[in-house]
Amino acid sequence: MVVATLKQVAAHAEVSVQTVSNALNAPHRLRPDTLARVNASIELLNYRPNRNARSLRTSAVELIGYCVPSWPNQTHLVMDQFLHALCAAAERTGRHILLFTAPPGVEGMPVYDDLHARRLVDGFVLSQTETRDPRHGWLKEKKIPFVSFGRVWKESTQPGAWVDVDGAAGSALAVRHLYETGRRRIAFLSWPKTSGLAEDRLDGWRSTCAELGLPTAGLAVRCREDTFAEGARATAHLLDSPEPPDGIVALSDILALGALRELTRRNLTPGRDLGVTGFDDSPLADVAAPGLTTLRQPMDEIATHLITTLTTQSHAAHLLHPTLVVRGSTAPG
Structure with missing residues (x-):
């Protein structure tokens, strides 16, 4: 032809x-x-x-690279939703996403370098951002376009454009919802201190409890990893305390589902005996028994902002708000 x-x-x-x-x-x-x-x-x-000639001539971002994160021994229930939204947002603008894998941190930078040097991609969408994540500074130094889904924590200024969901506001929504259903001892299931995302959501729980005059001492439990087993273990620890909670805000749906498992094991009824909320509105949230009250991230809006910000090569920052989806796990007792 x-x-x-x-x-x-x-x-x-x-x-x-x-x-x-x-x-x-x-x-x-x-x-x-x-x-x-x-x-x-x-x-x-x-x-x-010709895509390569066009992108070289115009510095346009035509093909977008995305490194699929690796969570050893963990399940990330919303990754499929995010990837579908990201690909759809790119394709609406006539662009496509190239998926790849790379080691975390500095060890993965040669993969990014190789993909861009061979003109296989013109720019990157980053996610699974870490404290002092090295990718942003490296890409900025190389003048390779990028946008980040998630902020780089413990930085005085962000190293590039980003889109994120306000986790602190989400935790505040969950606490106020549990308060409105009559709960007065609301616990929080978190991750290790090394996670900036976890600290952000924990701050939202702590500050909202303070505003409502609710106790927080001894009610925050750090889980070693994001698993059902850790969610169940942390819930058991709280329930065995001298003053157990009547509500739990979990940092993720995984931890919240682990909490529901532990309540069921003890013949307690989620919603009636203790209210539980998650974060993500993952596929399992709707099929759990009872359904899990959780915070839904606006995936389509996130993806649209990521693609628009990257392809226009702007330095914009977008902080989006989650939506509380109420189900049976917080039904008033």
């Missing part, structure tokens, strides 16, 4: 090569009738621009 060239499209549409280039890269510069004529020629001749 003969592949049409840019010059052939220009000749067919009776315009200059620059006009065809504008139709592809800056259509707003053309009059509607000119743009329509060029697009008709492009479609008739089945012209397909």
Whole structure:
């Protein structure tokens, strides 16, 4: 099959090569009738621009790399939702996502370098951000476009554009919901202190309890990892204390589902005997018995902001709010 060239499209549409280039890269510069004529020629001749040449010429972000995170011995229930939303957002703009894997931290940087050097990708969406994450500074130094889903914690200024969900506000929503259903000793299931995300959500729980005049001493339990077993262990610790809680805000759906498991093991009824909330609105939240009250992250909005921010190469920051989805695990007693 003969592949049409840019010059052939220009000749067919009776315009200059620059006009065809504008139709592809800056259509707003053309009059509607000119743009329509060029697009008709492009479609008739089945012209397909060379992605590498185009991105080199315009510094455009056409193909986007995303490193699929690895959580050893853990389950991340919302990854499928996020990947679907990210790919759909990219494809709505005529772009695509290249998925890859790499070791965490500095050890993974050669993979990013190789993908960009070989023109396999033009920019990156980052996630699973860590405290003092090395990827952002490295990409910024190399002048490789990137946007981060999640903030880099313990930094005075963020090293690049980012989109995140307000975890502290989400925890506050959960605490207030449990308070409104009559709970007065509300515990928190967290992760280790090394997680900035966990500290953000923990701060939201702590500050909201203080505003409502609720106790916090001895009611925050740090789980070693994000697993059902750790959620159950932490819940057992709380229930065996001299003053057990009547509500639990869990940092994740996984920990919350572990809490529900422990309540069931003790013949306690979630919702009636103790209210439990999660975070993520993962697929299991709706099928658990009872359904898990949880905080839903706006995945489509997150993905749209990520792609728009990256492809326009802006330095924007977007802090989005989760939505509380109420189910049976917090039904008033």
